[in-house]
Amino acid sequence: MGAVKTKRMPRAVREQQMLDAAVRIFGRRGYMAASMDEIAELAGVSKPLVYLYLNSKEDLFTACIRREAAALTDAVRTGVRPDLPADRQLWDGLQAFFAHTSEHPDAWSVLHLQARTHGERFAAEVASMREEIVAFVTRLIAVAARDAHGDPHLPEREVAGLAEALVGAAESLAAWANTTPGVTARQAAATLMNFAWAGLGALLDGQVWTPPTTPPATEA
Amino acid sequence: MGAVKTKRMPRAVREQQMLDAAVRIFGRRGYMAASMDEIAELAGVSKPLVYLYLNSKEDLFTACIRREAAALTDAVRTGVRPDLPADRQLWDGLQAFFAHTSEHPDAWSVLHLQARTHGERFAAEVASMREEIVAFVTRLIAVAARDAHGDPHLPEREVAGLAEALVGAAESLAAWANTTPGVTARQAAATLMNFAWAGLGALLDGQVWTPPTTPPATEA
Amino acid sequence: MGAVKTKRMPRAVREQQMLDAAVRIFGRRGYMAASMDEIAELAGVSKPLVYLYLNSKEDLFTACIRREAAALTDAVRTGVRPDLPADRQLWDGLQAFFAHTSEHPDAWSVLHLQARTHGERFAAEVASMREEIVAFVTRLIAVAARDAHGDPHLPEREVAGLAEALVGAAESLAAWANTTPGVTARQAAATLMNFAWAGLGALLDGQVWTPPTTPPATEA
Amino acid sequence: MGAVKTKRMPRAVREQQMLDAAVRIFGRRGYMAASMDEIAELAGVSKPLVYLYLNSKEDLFTACIRREAAALTDAVRTGVRPDLPADRQLWDGLQAFFAHTSEHPDAWSVLHLQARTHGERFAAEVASMREEIVAFVTRLIAVAARDAHGDPHLPEREVAGLAEALVGAAESLAAWANTTPGVTARQAAATLMNFAWAGLGALLDGQVWTPPTTPPATEA
């Protein structure tokens, strides 16, 4: 069960084994319900060794978050070529994102669910990664606006909101694609791309939707 | 602190006090970190009474989820008038959604974060509420497609994906609006509405975005 | 073993049982070597109850120190009648002291050994009791000096040193009397009283011992 | 920090480094709170080496006690010249004692506090040293009695008690001198010497203090 109990390995290797086990347990049970005993057992080592190398449950969880955040951003970065057009970059990024999250569901659970639910310290850790991605998307939208329409009549906050919405939609679709049978990562990416790019285009063409002024009659 | 310690109240009232306390504690600390002691104290009753009325921590949490899910769907339902046009319905629904989540942050934390992070049982509980909302949005999209374009050439799964994306974006923007200073619920709703409705329109007009066939050369 | 397992007792009673057990274990094993498990078992209760009533090992130990310090000073205070002559007061106090320490060896171990060996916090707790006793002795010496000799030519620090020495000798003799077979508390008190009172009288009569000025030849 | 990390030294030297570190840690933290990790680190060696040379924590502590007990008795022995008069010998011995304990506070803590608080084995180890000192003082008192008065009308046990009291007073004053600012080791020695020698003289002159026969009326 778990890693084969090979004795006496260099520290760096053992640490990765421990992180592997920890991501799996944290991702499935949640931070608080995960027990260090279980993690140690899955890693094939004794508990004291986990503490020797990773100090505490908090530090271990933080290490997991950092490693998986880096892995995810790396995956997206590697999938995108900055010299291609904006829409192509977005498409490639989405594909890489959906592929990575579906291949590493426990890691995605750690980042998307667990880290955000157990204290500011962890939330902050993952927030910085998210901001990086939102910034990337924001840049793409700005580029697209300039390239296709010359003049971006969108205020900055509007763009930020769009990026936020797009990233949120992507996160949501990741869960959807992973749990709905028959939906591939590619299809999810296509759906979102279609929706987003069309919406963006229309928006940049000035097809704004104007909110009504009359409030609906709400009975008590 | 907490509810004023009034003795001997009818069961229904006491139960609501307990649920109030529980939602607050669960929403802030998280399911596992919340202690029955703290909840009982905040509710102004002794722990055995909590158990007498609500059986167990699991049942208490489930009761919280159910009550708050009902409250949220009620709020949205109440905000929407089915006789109005689809876009107006969506707009009103979004407004109601953003307003409710920002007014009940602990409840929203319970539904959006805690319930999804602590076991299938709770996740299923909240998923049914979400499905209801997704179904509502799906219906709106279908209506819009029929009304505005006569022929919905969108396959069903595509529509489901769109609805999913829209709801995910809304959830994400709820958090964004609640934490970003200077962003009101109404602005968030406007941003999303703009984006979604424009995108939907473009999509229904046949402006699909076609994915490329050549993969990007990814060097190691 | 330990207290008979009687169920459901009022809190105050249980607390005393716990302190009884704790003093015994702390006194014999020492603070660090004592385990809360053992204390709980000897007290005839479960560990959580000990924590519920006494919070932590530190607090439990502090409670022991306070209770036993109060018991000891009370015993001495009760044994002494302030209207009697100074020598009689000292004699009665010593008797009470030796009697109490020999009747409560574990308590004396807690106060004299354990509390002083495990951190400033505990040491300070017991130091204040000791200061009270030293102050009592200091007062007696001053009274004796005035009564018997009219003019106390002893500087204040000298008196403090004497009191300190006397208390130290008493503490030391307490251990001696408790471990040397055939030595009663009364005999120990007599020995010390004899020594101290004679010495004090001689001192007040001006029979000072003058230190030599030539250092002894110390070879390396 | 701690010993400079010089590699490959002869065993005897390394052992002394370890004992130095151990005395410091044991003296400050106490036997149980001291960790072998900390001692090894302060000694500048790896933990297995400590075990290789000194077997176990118990053995290490015992070695500390033995070394420091020998150092203390040596210091006292070296300070005393057997050919001088008894009072001079006592004076020199006290001076040496106070000087040594104030110069080696950690060692004194090990001997006086730690060794007596953590099990019979260690207490016995230090008790034999103490007995040696008590025997030395006993001898001095006997000599003084013979020299000054020809006939020692003091029973043996009385003398033993006196010696015990004197040593206890000395131990107590050592702590007092080390913690009270402005009190030197010499002053402490003078205070004690004065007290003890005067008391002894008076005692030998037959000025015994007679205990009363009427018990004090102790009301409840």
Added chain:
DNA sequence: TATGAATGAGTGTTCATTCAT
């Protein structure tokens, strides 16, 4: 002579839960 890698056994502490009233 010397150490990096590893663990069995235990510690203090907490929590959901129940009993007797």
Added chain:
DNA sequence: AATGAATGAACACTCATTCAT
């Protein structure tokens, strides 16, 4: 309708100690 008294089971964490080199 309500509670003071009590616990079984678990958890994070530490430490003295050893093995393989």
